[in-house]
Amino acid sequence: MSSPMHNTYNNNNGSQLANMELLTLDNPVFCCYLFWATVLVAKMLLMSLLTALQRFRYKVFPNEEDLFFKNIEVQFDDPHVERVRRAHRNDMENILPYFIMALIYVCTNPNPLVACNLFRVAAIARIVHTLVYAVYPVPQPSRILAFATMMLITFYMAAVVALRTLRFI
Amino acid sequence: MSSPMHNTYNNNNGSQLANMELLTLDNPVFCCYLFWATVLVAKMLLMSLLTALQRFRYKVFPNEEDLFFKNIEVQFDDPHVERVRRAHRNDMENILPYFIMALIYVCTNPNPLVACNLFRVAAIARIVHTLVYAVYPVPQPSRILAFATMMLITFYMAAVVALRTLRFI
Amino acid sequence: MSSPMHNTYNNNNGSQLANMELLTLDNPVFCCYLFWATVLVAKMLLMSLLTALQRFRYKVFPNEEDLFFKNIEVQFDDPHVERVRRAHRNDMENILPYFIMALIYVCTNPNPLVACNLFRVAAIARIVHTLVYAVYPVPQPSRILAFATMMLITFYMAAVVALRTLRFI
16 A cells, blocks of 8 residues: 555655654554554553443442442442542543643654654553552552653653744744 | 655545545545544533533532532532533543544544444444433433443454554554 | 645645645644643643642542551542642543644644634633632632633634534534
8 A cells, every 4th residue: 555655755864754744654653653552542441341340349330220239329439449440530631641742742753763662661651550550559659650651751742842843832 | 845745646546545645634534533523522512511500500519619609518429410520521531532543543544434434323322322321311221332332433443553553563 | 536636736825735734844733733732731741740749738648559658548538639630620621622623623724823823822721720720729700711711712613623524424
């Protein structure tokens, strides 16, 4: 499929892709973003299933119509369920802004080696975050380190993009 | 800058869009994504207004500065308000990752018929989810089915993209 | 379908960018989106740090492994912490859908002056929202006005995009 592109692509010098080609499968940095963003989307969806699993395991449901067992009532404060929900909320607070920030960062044509490694480290850090928070709680500072890794990466990307686009304020 | 691209662009046959054209209004799949993503954004914003409506109807406010009526206090556990907030949170957990996943999926140049129908089914499923959860509670498994529809579609897109970009791991 | 575009593309004058160039740094509207989206991402991440600050200040932690001080227990209902968390949740409810909506809006090649000013006003409104909600609580309707500003802008963008892509329903 990409064969008609090769000439154009090869005529560029490697480090200076035309801007218009950045959000295509011809750009290895974008492909790397696609892969790791997909991994993180799948990880986030699994949080919903993990919450559901905990709800059935401990028979804790928040709605009248969810009471699948006899003699139980709606309940909101089960620590096992709430732990998974806090981890899930933390994912939303951090991974969702990261998706936009990393996509924006790809648009500024970053160094491929730096960018791809940032995507890899950020995704793995959040998988570790889920493991030590929701799956098997581990003493601090494991969770703080995993949390800080993606946050620092997002701030780095924000700084790069802000400096690059500052004159469009 | 764009001059070297012209030949490539004109050599295209219609069914085999070059990657670079995927995120434009020339791509019907992208337009279909735009329309249904817009519908879902509007639906999500309406959840905020529905929450506000319930707060005024039942006079339940979470902040001191929001006490618009005399002789009421801050309150957090009203079931009518909390039901809408749970539905809204569920939207954030599922629709926001879907936005990114579907956009990424468009970048892999999927079959137009499959892609457009996935966008339609996913959006309608989430509208049904809101109706049976927040507007007029209905016995299960209506909500579970509506929830699972978008989740399975998102997982399908994730699988397609992951297979396509696996070598950029 | 794309044949009528060829002439347009080759005849380009500066004000009428071909669609394919919209998501590049050559498009000032996209650059303006990048800058202000970056500002809002950074603002959202700071909410996490503000929450952490309040947790340490009032010694309120939600997990056993977070009890960094002696003789304290897990606690969930501190008003200072919960206020910041409500502000953060409100950010997720409004800013995250806005990111997608504004990106989609850029794809429809809007009037640059209108678009850039919408991005500026929306971002500043949300910064004000955070200040009057989480940093220094101020009587209403300051927060409602800040909240409504971004919401109305998002609805306006949704209307523009929906009208433009309605035939792809």
